[in-house]
Amino acid sequence: MTTHPEAEYHLRGIELPEPEISTNLEPWGETTIVGQARPRVDGYERVSGTAVYPADITMPGMLYGALLGCPHPHAVVTGVDVVRAQAMPGVRAVLSAFTPPDRATQPHLEAIRTQLFDPHCRFEGEAVAAVAADTPYQAQDALRAIDVQYDVRPFLADERKALEPDAPLVHDDGNRVAAPQVYERGDVTRGFAEADVVLEEEYRTECEIHTPMEPHGCVARWDGDRLTLWESTQGVYNVQMQVAAALGMPFSMVRVVGHYMGGGFGAKLQAGKYSVVAAILAKMTAKPVKIVLTREETYLSVGNRPPVNMRLKVGVKRDGTITAMQLWGSGASGAQPAGGASSVDFVIRDLYTCPNVRTELQDLYMNAGPARPFRAPGHPQGAWALEQMMDALANAIGMDPVAFRVRNVPTVSQARGNQPYTTTGLRRCLEEGAAAFGWDKARAEIARSDRQGTIRRGVGVAAGMWAAGGGGPPSTVVVKFFADGSVNLNMGASDIGTGTKTVMAMVVAEELGVDPDAVEIEHADTGSTQFATASGGSKTVPTESPTVRAAAVEVKRQLLEIAAEELKVEADTLALRDGNVVSTADPAVSRPLTGLQGLRRRRNLIGVGHRGPNPEGKAVNPFAAQFCEVEVDTATGEVKVLRFLAAHDSGRVMNRLTYQNQVFGGITMGIGLGLTEARILDVDQTGKMVNRNWHDYKLPTMLDVPADMTCLPIDPQDKECNATGAKGIGEPATIPTAPAVANAICHATGVRMTATPISPLALVQALAQTKEG
Amino acid sequence: MTSDPNDRDDRGQQQRGLSRRGFLTTMGTGVLTATAASQLGAQPPAGPAVVAADERTKVALSINGRLYEVLVEPRWSLAYVLREVLQLTGTKIGCDRGECGACTVLLDGAPRYACLTLAVEAQGAEIVTIEGLMAGEDLGPVQQAFVEKDAFQCGYCTSGQIMAAEGLLRATGDPDVEQIRHGMSGNLCRCGAYPHIVQAVQRAAELPRAGGAS
Numbered sequence: 008m009t010t011h012p013e014a015e016y017h018l019r020g021i022e023l024p025e026p027e028i029s030t031n032l033e034p035w036g037e038t039t040i041v042g043q044a045r046p047r048v049d050g051y052e053r054v055s056g057t058a059v060y061p062a063d064i065t066m067p068g069m070l071y072g073a074l075l076g077c078p079h080p081h082a083v084v085t086g087v088d089v090v091r092a093q094a095m096p097g098v099r100a101v102l103s104a105f106t107p108p109d110r111a112t113q114p115h116l117e118a119i120r121t122q123l124f125d126p127h128c129r130f131e132g133e134a135v136a137a138v139a140a141d142t143p144y145q146a147q148d149a150l151r152a153i154d155v156q157y158d159v160r161p162f163l164a165d166e167r168k169a170l171e172p173d174a175p176l177v178h179d180d181g182n183r184v185a186a187p188q189v190y191e192r193g194d195v196t197r198g199f200a201e202a203d204v205v206l207e208e209e210y211r212t213e214c215e216i217h218t219p220m221e222p223h224g225c226v227a228r229w230d231g232d233r234l235t236l237w238e239s240t241q242g243v244y245n246v247q248m249q250v251a252a253a254l255g256m257p258f259s260m261v262r263v264v265g266h267y268m269g270g271g272f273g274a275k276l277q278a279g280k281y282s283v284v285a286a287i288l289a290k291m292t293a294k295p296v297k298i299v300l301t302r303e304e305t306y307l308s309v310g311n312r313p314p315v316n317m318r319l320k321v322g323v324k325r326d327g328t329i330t331a332m333q334l335w336g337s338g339a340s341g342a343q344p345a346g347g348a349s350s351v352d353f354v355i356r357d358l359y360t361c362p363n364v365r366t367e368l369q370d371l372y373m374n375a376g377p378a379r380p381f382r383a384p385g386h387p388q389g390a391w392a393l394e395q396m397m398d399a400l401a402n403a404i405g406m407d408p409v410a411f412r413v414r415n416v417p418t419v420s421q422a423r424g425n426q427p428y429t430t431t432g433l434r435r436c437l438e439e440g441a442a443a444f445g446w447d448k449a450r451a452e453i454a455r456s457d458r459q460g461t462i463r464r465g466v467g468v469a470a471g472m473w474a475a476g477g478g479g480p481p482s483t484v485v486v487k488f489f490a491d492g493s494v495n496l497n498m499g500a501s502d503i504g505t506g507t508k509t510v511m512a513m514v515v516a517e518e519l520g521v522d523p524d525a526v527e528i529e530h531a532d533t534g535s536t537q538f539a540t541a542s543g544g545s546k547t548v549p550t551e552s553p554t555v556r557a558a559a560v561e562v563k564r565q566l567l568e569i570a571a572e573e574l575k576v577e578a579d580t581l582a583l584r585d586g587n588v589v590s591t592a593d594p595a596v597s598r599p600l601t602g603l604q605g606l607r608r609r610r611n612l613i614g615v616g617h618r619g620p621n622p623e624g625k626a627v628n629p630f631a632a633q634f635c636e637v638e639v640d641t642a643t644g645e646v647k648v649l650r651f652l653a654a655h656d657s658g659r660v661m662n663r664l665t666y667q668n669q670v671f672g673g674i675t676m677g678i679g680l681g682l683t684e685a686r687i688l689d690v691d692q693t694g695k696m697v698n699r700n701w702h703d704y705k706l707p708t709m710l711d712v713p714a715d716m717t718c719l720p721i722d723p724q725d726k727e728c729n730a731t732g733a734k735g736i737g738e739p740a741t742i743p744t745a746p747a748v749a750n751a752i753c754h755a756t757g758v759r760m761t762a763t764p765i766s767p768l769a770l771v772q773a774l775a776q777t778k779e780g
Numbered sequence: 781m782t783s784d785p786n787d788r789d790d791r792g793q794q795q796r797g798l799s800r801r802g803f804l805t806t807m808g809t810g811v812l813t814a815t816a817a818s819q820l821g822a823q824p825p826a827g828p829a830v831v832a833a834d835e836r837t838k839v840a841l842s843i844n845g846r847l848y849e850v851l852v853e854p855r856w857s858l859a860y861v862l863r864e865v866l867q868l869t870g871t872k873i874g875c876d877r878g879e880c881g882a883c884t885v886l887l888d889g890a891p892r893y894a895c896l897t898l899a900v901e902a903q904g905a906e907i908v909t910i911e912g913l914m915a916g917e918d919l920g921p922v923q924q925a926f927v928e929k930d931a932f933q934c935g936y937c938t939s940g941q942i943m944a945a946e947g948l949l950r951a952t953g954d955p956d957v958e959q960i961r962h963g964m965s966g967n968l969c970r971c972g973a974y975p976h977i978v979q980a981v982q983r984a985a986e987l988p989r990a991g992g993a994s
Contacts, residue, residue: 050927053935054942055919056870056910063869096834143864144834144855220874220882220936220970269872269936270970302875504934504971664930668976672933675972701879701968709974710965714957716975 031619032553032560032730035659040517041731044663047509048523049502058267061239062299064226070099072288072298073146074281075136075153076307077128080374080694081162081175084126084135088154092138095152097145100291102284103136103153111287114253114278123253123283128157129177129342130376131695132307134280139288139296162374162694166339166347167316169371177342177372184344184370190356191365192421198331198363202322204403205331210319210392211762212745213685214339215312216305216704217381221269223309224299227285234286235262235534240278241271241503242541247533249278254286262534271503272676273380274310276541306699310379311686313338313347315388319355323400327414331363334392338385340370341377350385353474354393354742356422357628358433359415374694375686380543382673383473383738387680387745394469394746395759407450408468408750409441412632420626429477429625430723432656436632437470440654443719444634453754461642464649465755470632471742476657476735477627477728478549482618483537486515486558488566489611492586492601494519494526496558499539500551501531505737506665507547511555513662514731518559519566520583545629545735548661550618553730558616565612569605574598619730627728629657629739633674635713637751644771646752648678650715651744658734660720667718670740674716677744679707685764839903843868844912852899859883859894862909870910870939874968881967884940884947885909891947891966910939913946921987922946922980931980933971941967945981954985 035041052058077084087103104124111123121127124135136153140146161175168174169182176182199205225238234256240246243263251261268275281298289296300309315338322331334355338348352366401411416434419425441447449466456464487495496515502508512526529536539551563583570588571578580592588603590596600606621627632654638647653670660666683705687698698704725732745763753759758773831837836851841858843866852861859876862868862885871894874882878896885894886908913920919927922945932938941964948955948963955963960981969977 046927046930050930051919053932053938054910054923054926055914056868056939058935059869060872060936062873063863065864065867065869142853143860144853148834218970220880220934220968221872222874268934269874270934272970299873302877302879504932506930506933668930668933668971668973671975672972675974676970700877701875702877706968706970707972707974708965708968709961709977712972712974714961714975714978 032556034726034730034732038517040513040523042660042663043513045509045513045523046664047506048512048526048528049508060221060267060269061226061237062221062224064237064297066226066228066295069226069295069297070139070141070288070292071143071146072137072139072285072296073143073150074134074284074298074304075150075155076132076304077135077157078131079128079157079159080131080164081160082128082157083160084128084155085158086156087136089136091154092149092152095145095149097141098138098149099141099294100139100288101136101149101153102138102287102291110255111283112253113280114249114283123280130307130374132304132376134284134308137284137288139292163372164374164688164690164694166314166337166371166373169373177374182372184340184347184372187367187369189367190352193363195331195333195363195365199322201324202330203325204400205320205322206396206399206403207318207320208396208399208761210317210395212315212388212391212680213763214314215381215680215684216686217272217274217310218305218701218706219270219272219274222300222302222305223275223279223281224297225282225285226295226297227282227289228295229289233260233262235264236282236286237264238282239268239275240265241268241275241501241543243501243531243533244499244538245276245541246278246282250282250286253278253283262532264534265501265531268501268503272382273384273543276380276543279309302701303699306696306704308376310381311341311376312381313340313378315348315351317351317388317392319392319396321396321400323404325404327404327406327411329359329361329415332361334366336366337369337371339373339375339378341373341375343377344370345377345379346384347371347378348385350474351389353422354386354389354472357417357420358393358470358472359412360417360421375688382676383742386471386473386738386742387677390469390471390742391746391749391763394743395749395761398750398753399759409437409446412468412470413437420628423626426624426626429622429627429727430656430658430725431628431630432721432723433470433472433630433632435721435723436630436654436656439721440632440634440652440719441468443654443717444652446634449636461640463639463641463755464636465639465751465753466634466636467747467749467751467754468632468634469743469747469750471739472628472630473545473735473739473742474628476545476549476629476739477621478546478735479621480618482539482550482554484551484554484558484616485537486555486562486614486616487611488519488562488614490601490607492521492525494521495529496526496555497529497536498551498555499531499533499536500547501542503542505542505547505669506662507542507551509665510548510661511551514552514555515559518556518563520585520587545737545739548733549729549735552661552733554616554618556616556730558614561614561616562612565614566600566603566606569603570598573603573605621729622727625727627734629655629734629736631655631739631743633743633747635747635751637748637755639752639755639770641756641774644767644769644774646682646765646770648713648748650713652717652719653740654719654721655736655739656721656723657736657739658725658728659722659732661731661733666720666736669736670718671716673737673740674744675707675712677741678712678748680763681745681748682764683707683711837900839900841899841902841907842905843907844909854898854900856899857895858885858897858899858902861899862894868909868911872936872939874937880937881944882937882940884943884967886943886947889947889950891944910942913942921989922949922984925980925984925987929976929980929983931976932973937967937969941969941977945984948981949985949989955981
């Protein structure tokens with residue numbers, strides 16, 4: 008310590024150790040608290056209505072902001088008349104590209120840097136103006152009074168036509184975002200020649216919209232030159248940096264708080280234009296400004312899972328050996344570079360053993376809202392093609408679909424230079440999942456059933472893996488241990504509803520022998536918590552839990568050192584249990600932590616943890632296999648999903664309750680992809696989205712998912728991936744779902760549905776065609 | 781305005797709220813009522829004068845057993861008044877157009893979307909919000925069951941889910957799974973906590989129902 012000695016009078020005689028960084032922790036064996044099914048540490052707040060979400064914040068003098076969206080999919084703004092709007096009751100400020108002075112830029116877009124309100128609107132809903140008013144009703148009134156002149160341009164509303172010679176150009180240099188991404192190993196031509204059976208099929212997944220329950224939004228307030236944003240976000244530091252950059256401010260002057268947020272699924276990983284607008288309006292009016300997007304806006308402008316087109320060709324030998332795989336794919340980034348086809352091929356590269364693989368992916372522009380990461384970007388799309396193809400191949404060579412997959416389980420990551428996985432539970436997921444589901448019995452029963460009437464039953468399986476899910480640095484966490492035995496955990500990560508806070512409290516409790524409820528958590532605040540990357544990619548638990556453990560272990564080391572001195576024993580013979588220091592050698596030697604003089608004099612202990620690197624030369628991935636049973640009414644095309652079983656290797660189960668909740672949520676979302684969800688654009692007439700609300704865009708309701716869901720965790724006891732042995736669960740839970748349903752429908756009806764969503768109309772039409780054919 | 785408590789329909793709770801005639805009256809304030817109401821054959825009922833859409837009028841709302849007198853614009857939704865005027869922010873808004881159920885409250889014991897209910901229309905009804913299920917700082921049985929069964933993730937739809945469950949349990953003491961699935965199907969949960977919500981409603985049905993404003 009280098010502070011002036013006189014300033015430390017209260018610390019005289021007390022040694023202040025510098026915190027050590029613990030990166031090489033022994034893996035846990037059996038745990039006592041970690042792994043339990045524990046209700047959440049913030050459950051009370053979330054069910055009592057006392058949890059304050061950004062949309063809930065009100066402040067004295069607060070104004071309500073609103074954005075005016077371009078009504079055309081492609082237009083150039085030539086003028087904005089705000090005179091009438093400015094004079095309306097309650098209106099405090101109006102902002103557009105034509106109201107000086109605004110030097111702000113669009114947040115997040117590094118590739119195409121434009122002013123905040125770019126007059127060239129390339130998608131419907133692109134903001135062209137904004138207002139702040141006393142009430143949200145007045146703000147909406149004012150938006151209607153703004154007169155915008157548009158030069159309407161030809162639009163491209165179907166990415167499948169993007170490369171046609173006469174296709175309207177979204178950007179002047181063409182509709183390709185970049186050259187195609189090509190991946191190649193081995194020789195597919197030779198591989199196909201070696202195959203006994205080669206199948207080729209086209210697949211498509213429609214565009215899905217995230218629509219978290221809390222619309223995107225924030226409250227902005229200035230204190231002089233310092234800006235505070237209460238933001239509904241998955242990553243406070245992302246928002247801080249991107250808003251600061253857009254406003255030309257130092258990062259340190261922007262504080263972003265995100266304690267509670269109502270869902271994101273990838274759509275809230277980055278700063279939105281609304282946050283920059285709220286900040287500017289707040290500056291203009293010298294008042295706090297709240298902007299919560301309307302539900303319609305969330306459909307148009309804050310991301311989607313892009314539509315993807317895939318042609319997959321796979322060759323297989325009669326014995327079940329896969330000889331070659333080839334994928335041609337395209338996906339729509341939307342109006343900006345946003346990864347339309349990225350990661351679509353990952354499962355094809357890595358999920359099954361295959362020496363010869365070639366994939367080619369093309370990102371395309373179209374005049375629609377830019378894509379954003381959506382729960383396992385690319386993976387459910389790729390799995391939709393691959394896992395249906397696997398089913399078709401199994402059928403073609405007369406193998407059981409589970410056995411065929413087991414036959415091709417890889418031991419190394421072929422897409423990453425044949426690095427071994429730290430662990431892979433894929434085989435166990437398939438085998439133990441099939442056993443728990445009653446796969447063989449269900450197939451036998453369905454084969455025996457008489458096919459009278461219009462009701463058909465079928466079962467389906469699909470596997471999956473997630474490219475990320477191993478987490479990694481950087482992350483820093485501080486654990487404070489107080490003299491009364493209570494604990495404060497300080498971390499920057501957001502809890503987006505996955506139960507992060509609860510898991511981390513359990514990690515602290517595991518190491519320090521305290522009740523998880525005694526761990527008070529400060530999190531997700533750039534002003535007061537440590538740096539963490541955004542919560543997304545199923546990496547929060549594998550990133551933060553080892554970091555939290557390292558910080559807790561550091562506190563434990565200090566506690567045991569103090570206790571060893573006072574109990575006059577060696578520190579390595581002591582353990583922490585239920586708020587006591589106990590000797591592992593002699594149970595009679597025990598002292599409450601609060602009785603330690605050294606702790607009382609120091610008042611608190613600080614442990615700092617940093618996230619160490621992942622193991623070199625190894626791949627860390629979660630794996631999954633899901634099984635379902637469906638009932639199809641062949642007269643109406645209606646599909647009832649009767650039950651689901653999900654076997655997941657996501658490493659150690661940190662909290663059985665929240666883990667299972669993630670799995671069931673992933674299945675629910677996957678059923679949405681497979682059966683109900685699709686963005687519908689009026690491709691011919693207007694290019695506008697026609698189902699921009701939850702009435703016309705169908706999320707699964709409780710009636711669309713089975714009450715009968717089973718979660719079967721497979722823990723291969725990963726000692727290498729990180730210090731807690733946990734891998735991510737959020738994304739893998741939704742990757743195999745939709746193809747499992749499609750495979751079950753095919754098993755029930757004999758009809759293979761290659762495009763999402765499998766609506767009753769689409770299915771009944773396909774069934775009719777089979778009859779005719 | 782639309783809901784004189786003495787003029788209430790006797791057909792029971794399901795009929796409460798917006799009558800067709802009342803709908804025309806409130807939505808048609810200003811231009812429409814003056815010119816077109818008589819042509820539609822729907823004369824406004826006798827009562828207070830018609831108020832312009834952006835002109836404020838006093839209403840008395842009975843919320844969680846307390847009477848609140850507030851000045852509201854006739855177009856203000858009950859959800860807006862609860863959240864932004866009275867700061868009862870436990871009630872959430874997900875869509876503001878009657879699709880998701882995040883704003884569900886009880887009106888005279890039955891679940892209603894507060895975003896599709898005008899504040900003026902809620903006069904005379906007993907309104908219960910998520911805050912009203914608490915007994916002081918203690919959770920009510922449905923809230924307790926939601927914590928135990930982890931029947932939420934992000935928590936944003938949760939107030940509405942709990943109010944829908946509360947309404948269901950008041951109407952059907954011990955619902956079976958199919959009744960729960962139908963009773964809760966008007967509430968979306970994008971996180972997909974549905975299986976745990978079913979379990980929570982079953983658990984809540986076992987817990988003693990006492991305490992809280994109702």
